[in-house]
Amino acid sequence: MNAVEIEEAVSSLAMAPFDAEAFPFQFLEAFGNKPTTVKRLQSGSSNKSDIGGVLQTNNIHIKPCLHGSVSETLSQLKQSPATSKARAKFILATDGSWLEAEDLRSGETIACDYPDFADHFGFFLPLAGISTVKQVRESAFDIKATGRLNKLYIELLRSNPEWGGADRRHEMNHFLARLIFCFFAEDTSIFDGEDLFTSTIEQMSDRDSSNTHKVIGEIFRAMNTKSADPAERGFRPRADRFPYVNGGLFSGSTDVPVFTKIARSYLLHIGSLDWKKINPDIFGSMIQAVADDDERGALGMHYTSVPNILKVLNPLFLDELREKLQEAGDNSRKLLNLRNRMSKIRVFDPACGSGNFLVIAYKEMRAIEAVINERRGEAELRSVIPLTNFRGIELRDFPAEIARLALIIAEYQCDVLYRGQQDALRDFLPLESMNWITCGNALHTDWLSVCPPTGEAVQLQGDDLFSAPLDQAEIDFENQGGETYICGNPPYVGSTWQSKDQKGELEALLAHRTSSWRSLDYVACWLIKAVDFGERTPTSIAFVSTKSVCQGQQVPILWPLIFGKGFRISFAHTSFKWANLASHNAGVTVVIVGLSQNVGSTKKIYSPDAQQETICNEVPSINAYLVAGPTIIVEPESRPKCGQAIMVWGNKPTDGGNLLLDASDLEAMQLSSLQKQKFIRRFFGSAEYIRGNYRYCIWIDEDSVEEAQSIKCIKARIDGVRQMRLASQAASTRQYAEWPYKFRQIQGVAKTHSIIIPAVSSERRPYLPVGILARDAIIYAKAFAIYDAPLWNMALIASRLHWVWVGTVCVRMRTDFSYSNTLGWNTFPIPALTEKNKRDLTRCAEDILLAREAHFPSTIADLYDPEKMPSALRAAHDRNDEVLERIYIGRRFRNDTERLEKLFDLYKGMFEDEQKKRVSKKEKS
Template sequence: MNAVEIESAISDLAQQPFDPAEFPYAFLEAFGNKATTIKRLRSGTSNKSDFSGSWGGVLQTNNIHIAVADSGAVTQTLAALKASPATVRAKAKFVLATDGEMLEAEELESGETVACKYEEFPDHFGFFLPLAGISTVKQVRESSFDIRATSRLNRLYVELLKDNPGWGTEEQRHEMNHFMARLIFCFFAEDTDIFAGSGLFTDTVSEMSARDSANTHDVISEIFRAMNTRQEEHAAANIPRWVGKFPYVNGGLFSGSVDVPRFSKIARSYLLHIGSLDWTQINPDIFGSMIQAVADDEERGALGMHYTSVPNILKVLNPLFLDELREKLEEAGDNSRKLLNLRNRMAKIRVFDPACGSGNFLVIAYKHMREIEAEINQRRGEPNRPTDIPLTNFRGIELRDFSAEVARLALIIAEYQCDLHYRGKKLALAEFLPLSSDNWITCGNALRLDWLSICPPTGTGVKLQADDLFELPLDQAQIDFENEGGETYICGNPPYKGNARKTDEQKADLKFLLDGKFEKWGLLDYVCGWFIKAFEFAKTTPTKFAFVATNSIAQGQHVSNFWKPLFDKGLRFFFAVRSFKWSNLAAHDAGVTVVIIGSDLARGIASLFDGDSKLQTHNINGYLLPQQNYWVSAVAKPISGIQPMIKGNYYGLSEHLLMDPNKMLELKARGVPESHIKRFYGSTEVINAKARYCLWFEEDPENEILELADLRARMKAGVDKRKKSKDAVSNGMVKRPHQFREMNTGKQNTIAVPVVSSENRDFLPVDLLGKDAVMSNKCFALFDAPLWNFSLVASRLHWVWIGTVCVRMRTDFSYSNTLGWNTFPVPTLTEKNKADLSRCAENILLAREAHFPATIADLYDPEKMPENLREAHEQNDEVLERIYIGRRFKNDTERLEKLFELYTKMSAEAPSKVSINKKARRKA
């Protein structure tokens, strides 16, 4: 369950009559516990509670201890649960007590508590989200309202589409989304005194629309019409007297069509419930990123997971420009002139997000700049001064029209909230309405639009035909804008999309931008398009830009294929944040692993962030390391003269050749010779010792063998499947169903290297396999290689090299022979060196053998690695590193410096070992 679904379930529970016997189970069910789990708790099988009150207790191990208290005894019951030995033994994270009138709970580790009336506990549901495996941050707990509001708006949206299917079509989708934006504004305005009288919108709909909802749409339509008509024009426009209290809003929000979808009784009820929420609590930082999913069919299934934490966004904005503004504020002290200069400078700063979504980057930038400005005004003795920071300085491009509308609305709400906070309600209200009709959020494809026309350099007019702020989506901005001497900061979180996941339209976007400028541009991540556009923008006007991107953009061929041409043209990284999880509201810490790269065309000191550490350096290279620039390209042969490494056999369309241990025993029992059955290894089979087998025929199998067991039927099934594949036909696989596409295997042994493995291990999970091992394409293989090769692959040096130059799957290593092994710089080895390394490899294998049947996964768990195995690896690293520099390296940074130094020298001395890219060009 996601957060919105949990909120809905909790709200339903709170509205039902309180049942003391059922409450603990209903509460746990609302947080996603399965029926079987609840059944085991009911039966007492898994209930570890020792509470002896009237209703007993329910204790779920590693989760929560719940008890229903006698009337008025909630506090005492909570104390008893907290003191319970069972709570400690079961490692409960929460304790909760309620008597149906009050509810109290505590998170035991942090000591945070909740105490409220029973019917109000859904307001605090964010406090309990860890019970569903959802990692939360402080902002979410403090803003449960945004999730509740999103949940209710989603219910209303879905209900309206049931009765108004036409409003869900492509033709009317924009109109429906526009209607939702109007509702959000009305709910916010009636709770913040923007409308005269609290609850004006909701109360008017309730009083003036029939209970059977027959005229609800007409009532709302008249309200919208009133807000698009000046008060003095009401009579001429035949505006009913009962909507006379609604103000003139303008800004395009209520202009144009005032058609409203028809409401069922259920939809009307949903609308009134939404209006009953306290919309003063809305947090535009995160509300927009949640509400955008309401209007998107594909995203609605993940509703509530579209949360981007403010701390993560500040990892972009702070080093991009906010930290520098705060430093200038600190330097200014109480110097009135310096403070004025800083304020004037801030008034001209533009923040431009060309993938703005619902505007959360822009909103957070705006709020933090207003905070700095408010401090300036306070120090200058001008606390109530109107802001000099216009919303129109916060530009955005967004592909989806509803998200663009929500972005504008979120900024408007943020402006009002800042005025309210820094200037007081009277001044905030006096200047809020009517809204401006300027448009500063552009709806369109950011990779096709001219950014300079949307966010022009200096003194450039960009006004097109007049159009209202919230009217039909635009493909250009519409503001005559003068920004002499101003600064532009480009930021955002664009769509990443690796090569395999790009749509045809996205591939066309990259072709439009990159074709002819970059080799193998089709292999680049989609996010590269934003870096290119920002780079071109920065060449025209002084600009700094920073984007979130998946960590693959600073790994593998992206470094040499993408960053090198840009670095050659003057780009540099002035800050970077190394790999971390871009968290959201998904369960079990879901979230993509990202980096943040800040770039400009100037020189100077750069800042590299890694976890909680910050390093000042003269250069950040394409691998996000504080070193000079190195460019490692994939090559066809090893630059060190070591044995070539081959990828295993592709086994797609070959499932008929594979079998589990039971099937293997059956085939042997029915006479299939052992010489035709081999162990089959991919990454999982090597790391976890999973037993898997395959049929192996180097020549056409004889009829006598095909008659055994079901082999003939298996081969026929293979032919039938392969005939449907162009690849199988072109590779001749249809004519040889008894074989894999490739038939590579070792004659004596195989050193197997899994393609994907966890970075949490201190060493790569390499293994030495016998002659009966067949490698799948999930492994790389050194066939019949000298044992000292095992020592190289198992070394810390190689671990560091692979972790730097190869692509990763999230944070896991994704091994590459052409990028990792072939480029690995190994000094010339003497026969003694090879003998010493072979002995080290033997010691590693013997240390493993001493712990049989432990798997590689078991042995290389960093917390449980056997001491003798760790010592064998330490000795291996000692021997190898002395070959490189005569001693052990001090750390991984020193290892990389030496490896890159050697790589640069060896690759320059081996011109005959042509890069794969160049070979491909020659063949073409």
């Protein structure tokens, strides 16, 4: 169940007659528990309660009680040994009149009249596996309104299918935006009369709904008619009470879809909600899915938390404004200068969605302005911060409309808060006919036309606020100049998952800049367009992005293009979860990168500490890997740079599966022991090594081909390889049909032993799962191999130092490490090792292997599970780190940050030495 479905189910339960016996089970069903789960609890087979309630393990302990004993019962639930033993997250007690509950992890509580507990449904969302945030727990309104609007939207499309087509979908979305404005306006006194919109429809439209659309249409026309003379307006007395709104919101067509009785009922129900509670920070993104068929399954889950947005906006410019406010104190002149400066600041989100970033930026700036006005004795002064300075581009028309509406609502709420209801109402209507949100493709739009260079005027084909075309901006007012801050959360889309159109956009923007553009994430387009924008007018930039643009092969492709424009990283947030409400997606892992052409002497890196609290470190510079250190980029190297052994990809069969065997295949071949010994070898890729899976391959030496082909079952497989290769579309593969008895690509075979390094490994493991294989093992192309090398090479790979280097400079597959020999191993900075150093490291590697052997037959996956790792193995790795890190700096590193800073410093030295050698060689020649 999604959040909207849960809210509806909880609201229905709260409105129904209270049944003490059934309530616990109805409550659990409302939060998505399956009927079979509830039946087991009802039968008592899974009910662990020891005080006559209902206790679901790992979830909640509920007990209905006698009238007036709710608090006492809640105390019993909390003290119950069964509550603790079953690790219950919540306890709840109710007598049908009053309800109390507690989150046992945080200690938060709720207490309310029973019918009102639906307003607190967000408090219980973890019961449904949905990660929740404080803002949602405190207000259920936005989800409730989203659900009701969605029901209305679906019902209207059902009875008016033509409004769902391409020709009229924009009209339908515009209609919904008009309704939202009306609901808000009638509950906030913008309309003169309590519930004016809802009550007018209820009284003027017939109960069979036959004329509902006509009544609404007349109300819309009234709000688009400027004359103050009732006779000139010519509307029926009830409709004539609606003020002139304009601003494009009610201009143009006033057609309204035809209403069914159900749709009319839904509309009146929506109007009965308290729209004063609307939160434009949240609401816009909540209802984004209403008008999108593909996203409706995640209804109410499109939520970006305000704290996360402030991680972008605070270091980008808000913190500096607050510092200036503190410096100004009560100095009237300084306060005035700061206010004048703020009046010209433009915030531009070129992937604005429903306007979250713009709304938060506006509200935070209004809060600062309010302090200025209060200190200057001008508390009731009208704001000098215009909405037109908060600009965005959004691909879809419905979120674009909601972004405009959210900003209008935010402006009114700020006016009420800081100036009072009377002044807010006086200045609110009519809305200004200015457009500052463009509906179009940000990668096809000239950003300078949306947010032009400082001091330049813009005179495009301007129309009005709510009528932006799909392909270009409509800004018909003169730009006021000032600072420009570009921010947002653009679409990520890794290179593998990009559509044909997205690939085309990457090519158009980047192909003339780099031949490797195909490897970049889609978000790279926004970064490049932003720095291009910065060449024309001073700007600072901060985008949310997946970390992949700051890792691996993308760094040497993308970041020289950014640094080449004169931008440097001014601040960065290292990896964290970008939380939303989706149970199926508790939050993608992201970074935030701030860019500026005028960075100060100190830059800021924000990262989580051991308790997941964000800490800020001021550093001299931040590199493209979001590490404190010189602005240097790690390029792939074909050979190791510091004396370590050569690492290669494993062997690639290209055999159609004919040369590879599982245990049952091998048994079915019925080979003799001698034949197995001669022609069968253990076969290891990443999965086989880590999970201990048994796989085999047929391996035939050149001098044994004739003998192998004399064995019927082996010959059949060789013939299968030949046929597969001959049928291949690749010419090189067809050529290898001449040698069907051997792998297509043989990178190496050990004489004594192999060191295997999985190509992909979970970042949950505290160390990379490197290991040693016997001489007859064959390593597959989904792993890397070092053949017959000294064991101290394994000690390097098994170290925490190498773990952090690979995790930083190699690419990630989601959050897993994707190892690279050219980026991770060949570039790994290693100080000059003495023979003693190598002996010490060899001993460390042997100790790690012995510690693993002591737990045979546990797999690498078992041994390196961070919650189950044997203490002896952990101690062996710790000794290895101790020995290696003392080689680097004479002591242990304090943390991974210090490790990376040292590694990048060493790499910089390696890079500079290489450059000197090249120059010297060139001079000699």
